[in-house]
Amino acid sequence: MLRVLRSELIRLNRPSFLAGGIGGMAVFGAISTFIGFAAAGKTGAGPGAYIPSEAALAAPDGYVAGLMLAANLIGIVALSFWAIATASDYSTGLIRLLAQAEPRRWRLIVGKALALALFTLAGTLAATVAAYGAALACAPAFDVSTAAWAEVLPTLLESFRNLALSATVWGTLGMLIALLARSSGVATAIGIGYLVVFENMIVAVASDASDWLLGATLTSLAAGGTPAIAFESALQLGAAYFAGGILIAVAVMHFREITY
Amino acid sequence: MEAIVTSGLTKRFGDLLAVDGLDLLVSSGGVVGFVGPNGSGKSTTIRMLLGLLSPTSGGGEVLGSSIAHPSRYAHRVGALIESPSFVPSLSARANLLSLAALRGLQVARVDAVVETVGLAGRDRDLVSTYSLGMKQRLAIAAALLPDPELLILDEPTNGLDPAGIVEVRNLLIELGRQGRTLLVSSHLLSEIEAACEQVVIIRFGEMLFSGPLSELKARSSAHIELAPEHEQDTTRLAELLVDRGYAVRRASGDVVVEVAVSVAPELNRIAASGGITLRKLSAHEETLEDTFLQMTGATDGGNALVRSRQRAGRRALFASRKSSTGKGAADA
Numbered sequence: 001m002l003r004v005l006r007s008e009l010i011r012l013n014r015p016s017f018l019a020g021g022i023g024g025m026a027v028f029g030a031i032s033t034f035i036g037f038a039a040a041g042k043t044g045a046g047p048g049a050y051i052p053s054e055a056a057l058a059a060p061d062g063y064v065a066g067l068m069l070a071a072n073l074i075g076i077v078a079l080s081f082w083a084i085a086t087a088s089d090y091s092t093g094l095i096r097l098l099a100q101a102e103p104r105r106w107r108l109i110v111g112k113a114l115a116l117a118l119f120t121l122a123g124t125l126a127a128t129v130a131a132y133g134a135a136l137a138c139a140p141a142f143d144v145s146t147a148a149w150a151e152v153l154p155t156l157l158e159s160f161r162n163l164a165l166s167a168t169v170w171g172t173l174g175m176l177i178a179l180l181a182r183s184s185g186v187a188t189a190i191g192i193g194y195l196v197v198f199e200n201m202i203v204a205v206a207s208d209a210s211d212w213l214l215g216a217t218l219t220s221l222a223a224g225g226t227p228a229i230a231f232e233s234a235l236q237l238g239a240a241y242f243a244g245g246i247l248i249a250v251a252v253m254h255f256r257e258i259t260y
Numbered sequence: 261m262e263a264i265v266t267s268g269l270t271k272r273f274g275d276l277l278a279v280d281g282l283d284l285l286v287s288s289g290g291v292v293g294f295v296g297p298n299g300s301g302k303s304t305t306i307r308m309l310l311g312l313l314s315p316t317s318g319g320g321e322v323l324g325s326s327i328a329h330p331s332r333y334a335h336r337v338g339a340l341i342e343s344p345s346f347v348p349s350l351s352a353r354a355n356l357l358s359l360a361a362l363r364g365l366q367v368a369r370v371d372a373v374v375e376t377v378g379l380a381g382r383d384r385d386l387v388s389t390y391s392l393g394m395k396q397r398l399a400i401a402a403a404l405l406p407d408p409e410l411l412i413l414d415e416p417t418n419g420l421d422p423a424g425i426v427e428v429r430n431l432l433i434e435l436g437r438q439g440r441t442l443l444v445s446s447h448l449l450s451e452i453e454a455a456c457e458q459v460v461i462i463r464f465g466e467m468l469f470s471g472p473l474s475e476l477k478a479r480s481s482a483h484i485e486l487a488p489e490h491e492q493d494t495t496r497l498a499e500l501l502v503d504r505g506y507a508v509r510r511a512s513g514d515v516v517v518e519v520a521v522s523v524a525p526e527l528n529r530i531a532a533s534g535g536i537t538l539r540k541l542s543a544h545e546e547t548l549e550d551t552f553l554q555m556t557g558a559t560d561g562g563n564a565l566v567r568s569r570q571r572a573g574r575r576a577l578f579a580s581r582k583s584s585t586g587k588g589a590a591d592a
Contacts, residue, residue: 100310100311101363
């Protein structure tokens with residue numbers, strides 16, 4: 001397993017992944033925080049959009065309030081990069097070499113998931129740090145008091161943990177769809193389409209579904225809990241989505257014939 | 261010991277029978293050519309040997325282990341399957357390091373294979389900047405990483421220029437001399453002829469020939485065409501040759517003798533001894549390519565046509581059996 005992990009990490013260590021993935025998450029963290037401060041307290045945002053109030057920004061954990069705006073965006077970045085890493089094995093034909101060198105294919109998929117989880121940890125850590133840096137810069141610029149800001153490190157670590165868990169489950173979804181479709185584009189389109197359109201449609205028809213649907217679950221996980229789904233429930237549901245995604249991916253990898 | 265043995269190896273994709281009960285035997289050591297027209301089942305067979313595809317029926321062994329358990333021999337086998345497959349935005353070295361890590365190999369192996377295939381000095385360049393020939397050499401380097409006992413190379417000279425083809429051919433011969441077994445699939449017979457001692461020919465997933473290349477060459481026929489200066493001497497020329505024990509036939513006014521081309525001077529002497537001056541003495545020897553084409557069918561299109569006709573024939577046979585069965589039942 002460690003061999004697969006090391007092999008995957010070598011392949012992930014390329015500029016497009018580091019700049020696009022980790023850098024992208026950091027940029028989204030910073031920009032979302034800026035928007036949070038710039039738009040604080042404003043109403044009229046789109047459905048489902050969360051804009052923190054000025055009071056929320058001035059609260060003891062106000063420096064991470066903007067980060068929550070970025071949670072789903074960061075999730076989509078994770079989904080895209082997990083999908084790209086998976087689909088490119090097929091588009092380049094590398095899967096033939098990998099499966100020949102390691103015929104126990106479950107190891108290939110679990111090792112890849114581990115490597116991408118580490119990548120996601122690095123990205124969400126960068127996003128958390130960038131969001132905090134942006135908050136420090138934005139607070140005086142938008143006249144938000146930082147007097148009450150406290151317990152910075154524990155709060156940042158907690159936010160990072162929640163964001164990383166949420167993004168990892170998003171990534172697992174991306175890996176699974178890419179494995180089924182053998183296309184990162186299709187995986188990303190399905191991920192965005194589901195989050196932006198489909199889940200809202202389901203909730204419009206069956207409002208109780210917002211207690212367990214993927215988007216709502218991961219939003220709750222990233223935010224440390226929402227009125228609809230408590231954090232503990234979100235954690236359990238997220239773990240179930242993650243495990244289910246990995247199990248299906250392992251089964252697909254095991255049974256699929258490599259004809260390309 | 262046999263490096264590869266298959267017994268009734270069969271692969272079906274829906275209606276398409278890609279490999280049809282293939283019995284293959286490749287002895288250890290040396291370079292073995294695996295030849296067949298495009299679509300003959302070479303790549304499918306190779307993928308089954310490497311555990312990428314599961315046989316529909318039949319089975320086989322690679323280095324003494326069943327192909328149902330490829331993890332038992334994967335560390336002893338290197339392969340190039342179809343086209344070179346690497347991450348273009350990584351250097352050649354990083355690609356090889358990634359594959360070495362997957363196999364649990366030391367970095368020293370990467371240095372060694374880079375040296376072997378002549379990519380030293382260019383191994384830190386991005387694969388996207390490589391020519392097709394360099395990618396092909398990189399793919400061979402990847403196949404050599406585990407220092408394999410068995411190398412399976414699918415079209416290793418694909419896309420190479422003449423210098424690259426010679427380079428790869430020499431590399432294959434050298435690897436064969438080191439005691440490894442190389443199964444080299446190709447549709448370029450000249451390459452097979454230059455690099456291989458043994459050859460396996462398949463068509464429509466069926467084995468047509470397996471054995472030493474020399475045996476295949478011995479199957480090649482040759483003939484000499486003779487025509488006298490004066491047409492009225494043709495019959496007398498034929499009689500002279502028959503008297504000397506040669507079997508002759510007439511074709512387009514020529515006398516044709518089915519003998520090796522080396523007999524041509526003797527035939528000329530026989531004609532001269534009978535006072536016949538030859539207007540034509542033309543020696544024809546079948547090339548390996550001719551023999552191959554006779555065995556496998558003329559072209560890919562020809563194969564497709566033949567196959568389509570075979571399928572149509574089978575359908576017609578099936579339909580006639582069905583109708584005769586139906587008729588029998590009705591009669592009963």
